[in-house]
Amino acid sequence: MTPKVLGGLTSTSVVFIIAVIGTTVAPWQLFFQQSNIVDKRITPRVINYERIDTILGAGVTVVSATLLIAVTASAFGGTRDFGHYLDGGRVSVELGRLVGTEVGWCSP
Numbered sequence: 001m002t003p004k005v006l007g008g009l010t011s012t013s014v015v016f017i018i019a020v021i022g023t024t025v026a027p028w029q030l031f032f033q034q035s036n037i038v039d040k041r042i043t044p045r046v047i048n049y050e051r052i053d054t055i056l057g058a059g060v061t062v063v064s065a066t067l068l069i070a071v072t073a074s075a076f077g078g079t080r081d082f083g084h085y086l087d088g089g090r091v092s093v094e095l096g097r098l099v100g101t102e103v104g105w106c107s108p
Helices: 011-024 027-040 044-076 089-096
Strands: none
Touching: 011 044, 027 044, 044 089
16 A cells, blocks of 8 residues: 555645654754754764664654554544544543543543
8 A cells, every 4th residue: 555645735735744744853953952962072983873863763753643643543534523623632532432541541
């Protein structure tokens, strides 16, 4: 199966993709990491380990966020609540109701 954007690549889907990537790799984080390296006095010998740590951390974050979005979309697909998200707390309550209380942090 090839991943695709449902409904085609529209301005809304592009903004969504940019938002997901932008919250993971924000420019201020790059400046923070650079200053952190200077503050910790990390030598060039160790800097490659820091780069690997950053790449792995960003990768785990993107994969986790994608899985959360996929699970939520799958749970709400075909229900009256699909596309009517009010806030994170309400989504959690509805996930608990639809999938089970182990998934949502709030009980129904």
